Amino acid sequence: MISSVISVVVADDEKLVRAGIRGVLETAQDIKVVAEAATGSEALRLVHQHRPDVLLLDIHMPDGDGLATAEMVSKHVPSTAVAMLTTFTHDRYVERALHSGAVGFLLKDMEPRALIDAVRSIAAGDAFLAPQVTRSVLTTFRERDPRRANRARTRLAALSDLERKVLRLLAQGLSNAEIARSCHMSEGSVKAHVSRMLVKLDCANRVQLAMIAYDAEDNY
Template sequence: MITVLVVDDDPLVRSALGLMLGGQADVRVVGEAGDGRAGIAAAGELRPDVVLMDIRMPVLDGLAATIELRRRPDPPHVIVLTTFDADDYVLRALAAGADGFLLKDTPPPEILEAIRKVADGDPMLSPSVTRRLIQQVAPPDSSRSGQAQERLACLTEREHDVALAVGRGLSNAEIAAELYLSVPTVKAHVSRVFEKLEVTNRVQVAIVVHDAGQA
């Protein structure tokens, strides 16, 4: 069972998401909150697997709330919600540690797919979104290139292959098919890449690969 916390300042959005997710056998909404600060408190109490996080909210916005959640031990997966796909807050939230983003008019089946994928450790980012994100938050900078190359050098050959594939926006299943590995093996490699590069999500891996000139 995947447990979900909905954080949005619009009660109608919270209600709609609750009704939609409530009919699923494998997904359960365990709570909701109307601002980022309340969302952080609820996440600490309820320990959800996935948080659906609005961006523009009172008291504490979704960007700041996402950053704070990702700094905690064993944090939940975070999918940010927005009205605009070009919203700079979304790009910054993803770079800060969110696992993906959804537009608020996303069809219900796609929202469910995103929740399931993120809960399973896969990204909710297409390669085109990953490239756009990197262009926004990590423009070319030669001063970072050497440092990024040193960070990648600490990886084993197989971990390096996996990191490059993550940098291209591939899912675990796609990496498994490309490298002739099982999905559980890919997940283990991704976890070690996160640990060695000291990052919290796949976008940050992509930024390191990009900075190293290996994208």
């Protein structure tokens, strides 16, 4: 369970970028940047030290790049949600980042309010992909290997009809609260369905669930 104040570590090799992100996030009373890192190894050390709710991590980092750091954090400090930062809407490292356990993919030029909302969403357990990259990222996954669709459909056969409905909405980017309203159930019930799907489909997080759903269908 996250605390009433969301703790964040910001990792980027550009000092001005870190300062800008800190400045935006700390306009929100419920978010506190507890540390900043300029390298991947420093980010990993600070995550172990502070155990933040969210790590905002640049994809391209010196001394232990962001991708390797994301994998290490997801493996050793799973309570910290990792969101990757980038300036690119198309990035050849996105797939590895998401498979490494990242639950967010944010653009550095996104609107301040959108950044705050994204951090809140990620801290609450939801996934967040910047709208500009969601479809291009997930479409790229399917186009690289057409066999993904058959494999994904086989995996989804393990889900109930209601779980598939929840998954479809999750893949469209809806939060737990929005899924609950759409399905006329409690938010707690949605969380329970998502937890069961994570186990059934052997996924680490919501983004990986969404990737399977998008692979399996053409209408996400």
